[in-house]
Amino acid sequence: MRSAQFGMIPEIAKKFSKDFNLSLFQKICLCRRFETITAKAYNEKKLPGYPVYLSLGNEAISAALSLVFPKVAGIFPQHRCHDVYICFGGDIRALRDELLGLPTGCAKGMGGSASIHCPEINMYGHDGHVGSQVPISVGYALRKKQLTLSIMGDAGAEEGYVLGAMGEAITKKLPVFFICYDNNLSLLTEIDTRRSWLMVDEAKAKSIPAIDITNNPWLVAHHAKELSKNLPSFLNVRTCRELWHAGAGCDGPPEWDRFDLIKKEMENMGFGKDCEAIERSTSEFIDMIWKERDI
Amino acid sequence: MTTGETIREITRKHILENNGVVLCQALTAAGWVANTVPQLLGHPNLIELSIEDTSNPGITVGYALAKEGEKPGRPIYICRYQGFMWYNASPFVNHAAKAKEMWGYKVPVFIRSIAMEGGIGPVASNSHHGIITRVPGIKVYAPMTSAEYQAGWDDYMKNDGPFYCSEHRRSFTIDYEMPHIINARPDITLFPISAVRLETLEAIKQLATEGIVCNVVHLTWLKPFLQINVCLESLDNSRAGGLVLDTDYENGVSKCLAHDLMMQSSKKVRVLGLEERTAGFAPHLDNLPPSTEKIVKIVKQIVNRL
Numbered sequence: 287m288r289s290a291q292f293g294m295i296p297e298i299a300k301k302f303s304k305d306f307n308l309s310l311f312q313k314i315c316l317c318r319r320f321e322t323i324t325a326k327a328y329n330e331k332k333l334p335g336y337p338v339y340l341s342l343g344n345e346a347i348s349a350a351l352s353l354v355f356p357k358v359a360g361i362f363p364q365h366r367c368h369d370v371y372i373c374f375g376g377d378i379r380a381l382r383d384e385l386l387g388l389p390t391g392c393a394k395g396m397g398g399s400a401s402i403h404c405p406e407i408n409m410y411g412h413d414g415h416v417g418s419q420v421p422i423s424v425g426y427a428l429r430k431k432q433l434t435l436s437i438m439g440d441a442g443a444e445e446g447y448v449l450g451a452m453g454e455a456i457t458k459k460l461p462v463f464f465i466c467y468d469n470n471l472s473l474l475t476e477i478d479t480r481r482s483w484l485m486v487d488e489a490k491a492k493s494i495p496a497i498d499i500t501n502n503p504w505l506v507a508h509h510a511k512e513l514s515k516n517l518p519s520f521l522n523v524r525t526c527r528e529l530w531h532a533g534a535g536c537d538g539p540p541e542w543d544r545f546d547l548i549k550k551e552m553e554n555m556g557f558g559k560d561c562e563a564i565e566r567s568t569s570e571f572i573d574m575i576w577k578e579r580d581i
Numbered sequence: 582m583t584t585g586e587t588i589r590e591i592t593r594k595h596i597l598e599n600n601g602v603v604l605c606q607a608l609t610a611a612g613w614v615a616n617t618v619p620q621l622l623g624h625p626n627l628i629e630l631s632i633e634d635t636s637n638p639g640i641t642v643g644y645a646l647a648k649e650g651e652k653p654g655r656p657i658y659i660c661r662y663q664g665f666m667w668y669n670a671s672p673f674v675n676h677a678a679k680a681k682e683m684w685g686y687k688v689p690v691f692i693r694s695i696a697m698e699g700g701i702g703p704v705a706s707n708s709h710h711g712i713i714t715r716v717p718g719i720k721v722y723a724p725m726t727s728a729e730y731q732a733g734w735d736d737y738m739k740n741d742g743p744f745y746c747s748e749h750r751r752s753f754t755i756d757y758e759m760p761h762i763i764n765a766r767p768d769i770t771l772f773p774i775s776a777v778r779l780e781t782l783e784a785i786k787q788l789a790t791e792g793i794v795c796n797v798v799h800l801t802w803l804k805p806f807l808q809i810n811v812c813l814e815s816l817d818n819s820r821a822g823g824l825v826l827d828t829d830y831e832n833g834v835s836k837c838l839a840h841d842l843m844m845q846s847s848k849k850v851r852v853l854g855l856e857e858r859t860a861g862f863a864p865h866l867d868n869l870p871p872s873t874e875k876i877v878k879i880v881k882q883i884v885n886r887l
Contacts, residue, residue, distance in 0.1 A: 393684055396682065401683060401684075403684045410686075411680075413675050414675070415675055415676075418639055418671065418672060418675070418676065421637075421643065422640070422643035422646065422676065423643055424640050424643060425641055425642060425643025425645075425647070426644070428628070428640065428643070428647075429647035429654065446635050446636075447633070447635035448636075449636075450637075451640060453631060453636075454630065454631055454633070454637075454640055
């Protein structure tokens with residue numbers, strides 16, 4: 287089931303506007319460049335010694351979600367959420383400073399990579415217990431009664447309190463959109479080793495509308511929009527973690543290169559030159575931001 | 582007014598006047614949590630949760646977070662058996678208690694964690710406040726009387742963090758206050774916590790008949806240790822030091838408080854709480870807080886040793 291084509295709808299990208307596509311690509315490029323420089327800085331020991339959780343490979347999902355849901359009451363991610371922060375409009379300089387452990391960081395250096403937050407975009411920090419953001423997001427939606435994004439990984443989804451909280455969300459018909467960034471890995475342990483069941487089935491068993499797809503951003507956007515009409519709902523997205531669980535090591539190329547596939551799709555739609563310009567300008571922007579801190 | 586009635590009235594007022602909410606599993610079924618919850622059947626602010634102890638506290642924390650710091654709508658979370666706190670605690674201590682320092686936001690949750698005394702085996706009985714007191718950022722309070730309960734509630738509403746109220750079912754029928762008992766020349770000062778305060782008051786009567794004079798400083802604030810000054814004043818006058826009495830295991834807050842008192846005085850402070858063993862269901866296997874007889878025996882040993 288894990289593939290670049292899993293759950294694909296033919297020609298799905300063509301259903302989206304040029305503005306959407308270019309915004310999508312810009313967000314993806316911002317994330318990728320930021321994470322690439324972060325990885326380099328980490329490897330060169332220019333960041334403090336604590337771990338970083340790089341989101342390279344996840345950015346297409348976050349970019350798509352942020353365009354479908356430009357304004358949400360609450361965003362509750364776990365670690366590995368630099369892409370969520372950037373795509374939804376978090377201050378990139380504050381993220382940079384957080385990774386550097388500076389008081390000007392988004393959590394004043396208290397959060398590091400794993401516990402970033404941004405009140406301006408209603409993004410709340412993670413406390414470090416895997417999956418704990420899910421029940422918190424459900425309680426948040428219970429009071430706010432507005433769209434709340436509850437973001438988990440495929441390992442966090444296994445936590446009992448995640449499943450219990452999803453049950454509470456459907457019982458009380460709360461406006462929570464659950465998204466699982468499914469990279470198949472808990473550290474290095476694959477799902478097949480950890481469990482015999484699928485999260486999408488778990489959600490459906492609770493009568494939560496649920497779909498399992500690959501990380502094609504147009505497919506993600508399409509299903510996110512549809513599923514958001516009937517909340518709570520659950521979207522499992524197969525994605526590829528390009529780097530290690532923590533740190534910036536790499537065990538080889540990803541199972542599929544989503545970024546390359548996106549570029550090809552954009553070229554096919556006639557946006558090749560736009561994309562080149564976006565890639566160049568976003569790189570310059572991110573490079574400038576890091577250079578402000580001599581990195 | 583009994584303490585139970587006070588809790589119910591505080592809750593009723595909070596719901597009806599502050600748009601406050603109560604979240605709990607089996608909220609309305611099991612005798613309205615021993616008749617401390619107002620019977621506002623069908624009121625939307627009485628929120629029934631599933632029997633899922635590990636997600637319910639997170640849901641409550643999220644609820645509190647949604648309008649951080651606002652007094653209207655603040656949640657009361659009820660943990661029906663304090664022993665269940667072992668799997669309820671995580672979101673309160675790991676998120677609510679840390680949130681202000683980590684991210685600068687407030688998570689005001691009033692956690693009613695109810696102890697009962699024995700009779701239900703290895704986990705659910707007795708107090709477990711010691712697991713909470715070791716965490717920064719959360720207040721821990723153990724009231725027994727109406728006035729004490731009201732004071733704790735007022736503190737919660739004035740401030741903006743999580744508040745752990747270590748309740749005891751035996752407090753619900755208490756309709757009197759329990760002032761400290763301070764003598765000019767005591768042999769010992771007793772520092773009882775929660776329901777063991779009742780046995781302590783009985784014990785000092787028996788001890789008095791044998792000429793042993795005890796001061797009693799009732800401990801309600803377990804963290805922060807706001808009562809340390811009155812404790813030290815009494816302790817300084819006590820010939821044989823002090824004894825902290827607890828309804829939790831001794832390797833918890835009682836030893837911490839005893840340590841603080843010893844560090845700031847020249848007196849020894851001992852502890853007496855649950856025995857270091859698992860409680861069983863059968864009465865002869867239960868593990869109860871110190872009885873009147875046990876308190877009398879231990880106090881005599883301490884006083885007569887010196």
